[in-house]
Amino acid sequence: MRRTVTEHQKAVLEVLAHAWKGGKGTAVLHDAGTRVPLADAPGRVLAAALSAPLDLPPFANSQMDGFAVRVNDAEKQSKDVDSIKSTVYRVAAAIPAGSVPPPLQEGMAAPIMTGAMLPPGANAVVPVEKANPAHFPEEGGTVELPATAPGTFVRARGSDLAAGALAIPGGALLNAAHIGLASALGCSSLTVNPRVRVLLVTTGDEVLLPGDPRAADGLPEGMIFDANMALLRANLQQAGVEVVLAPVVRDEPHALLMVLDEYVDTVDLVVSTGGISAGAFEVVKQALSGFEVDFFSVALQPGGPQALGTYRGVPFIGFPGNPVSGVVSFELFLRPALTELLGVPTPRPRVLAALGHPLSSPEGKHQVRRGIYEGPGYESAASVREVGGPASHLLGPLAQANALIHVPAGVTELHAGSKVEVWLL
Numbered sequence: 001m002r003r004t005v006t007e008h009q010k011a012v013l014e015v016l017a018h019a020w021k022g023g024k025g026t027a028v029l030h031d032a033g034t035r036v037p038l039a040d041a042p043g044r045v046l047a048a049a050l051s052a053p054l055d056l057p058p059f060a061n062s063q064m065d066g067f068a069v070r071v072n073d074a075e076k077q078s079k080d081v082d083s084i085k086s087t088v089y090r091v092a093a094a095i096p097a098g099s100v101p102p103p104l105q106e107g108m109a110a111p112i113m114t115g116a117m118l119p120p121g122a123n124a125v126v127p128v129e130k131a132n133p134a135h136f137p138e139e140g141g142t143v144e145l146p147a148t149a150p151g152t153f154v155r156a157r158g159s160d161l162a163a164g165a166l167a168i169p170g171g172a173l174l175n176a177a178h179i180g181l182a183s184a185l186g187c188s189s190l191t192v193n194p195r196v197r198v199l200l201v202t203t204g205d206e207v208l209l210p211g212d213p214r215a216a217d218g219l220p221e222g223m224i225f226d227a228n229m230a231l232l233r234a235n236l237q238q239a240g241v242e243v244v245l246a247p248v249v250r251d252e253p254h255a256l257l258m259v260l261d262e263y264v265d266t267v268d269l270v271v272s273t274g275g276i277s278a279g280a281f282e283v284v285k286q287a288l289s290g291f292e293v294d295f296f297s298v299a300l301q302p303g304g305p306q307a308l309g310t311y312r313g314v315p316f317i318g319f320p321g322n323p324v325s326g327v328v329s330f331e332l333f334l335r336p337a338l339t340e341l342l343g344v345p346t347p348r349p350r351v352l353a354a355l356g357h358p359l360s361s362p363e364g365k366h367q368v369r370r371g372i373y374e375g376p377g378y379e380s381a382a383s384v385r386e387v388g389g390p391a392s393h394l395l396g397p398l399a400q401a402n403a404l405i406h407v408p409a410g411v412t413e414l415h416a417g418s419k420v421e422v423w424l425l
Helices: 005-022 073-077 176-184 228-238 253-266 283-287 323-342 395-400
Strands: 034-037 066-069 087-091 108-112 124-127 142-145 166-168 189-192 197-202 242-245 269-273 292-298 305-311 314-319 350-355 366-374 383-386 403-407 419-424
Touching (some): 005 314, 005 323, 066 142, 087 108, 166 176, 197 228, 228 323, 305 323, 323 366
Antiparallel strands (some): 066 124, 366 383
């Protein structure tokens, strides 16, 4: 069965949405969320809107180190405070941050530190560097201050956020600024959406994990060290997913079924790599032939072979065994679906860039190349150049790339300078 990239993207989204809204497992889209400490909240999705439980700031305070004063009626009404002469004040007791000051008496100026509570009766702050002398005199001394307007260098109560106002909307992907705001509002924890638990299954008799005792004296002939598990685990974790690793599965159908049956009741999604193409030992295809999993050819390079369906009610997605094919499949099919359904991860930035060289692409296939993107400079437009070739085993170029170059299925030749869509990694 042949599909376009768009068709398979929609199919993946539909399978996940159907299963998670009412299927087996934890039904993540219906989960009320879980409370986590602020330190664990960055990168999570806020389950429900957070309203401010208090005014921010909770009291009027000084924006500067200076003198808290009361502006008189003439100064309030003046449109040109610079036309008013300086005033000599008697110096009141200093107000450090964290103290509750007494009311300010008429004709007095209270030295006040940044963030300290404005005393009752004060309505402006004059920076200390504008004072004469330009320092804090002893209490009881005098200081000459220039005229100022009401509200100058004063942070009014609730001027940042009023109690009851929306602080963080539900569904927000929490970042450092959100965490800082929540902490300022007195929150020690937040309720966030659950993380999706993904079982990651790597297949292949030829695959060894780094550190395997069988490679203690060197990599045995005919064997390779794993790249798929490491690559996809990192991608899934960066996408906000909790990853459950299965042991590398031999190319024996019953071995795969045993692994799936061991884990399937504890996860929300199964992702496999390898064993879905047209070879003689395609273990995933052989093992799941009697289950609700279909195998497709997608008009995509790399990443043409794809598997999609459910295993005992849990969504199952099968990616090809070549490592770059798996990464491209994740970026085009699974990552966008997670964003659509869960609000995390953030979508990859998509930009147009000028191709730095000619490029050819096979007819009828959406091709994805690894590239190095350079943003627009002072006098230059954004550009991108391919790194490595189109082959799906080239891990070195993948490690150098900071972008994916997309060549639509209907395009076979591109000239240098052609505009191409680029996804920034």
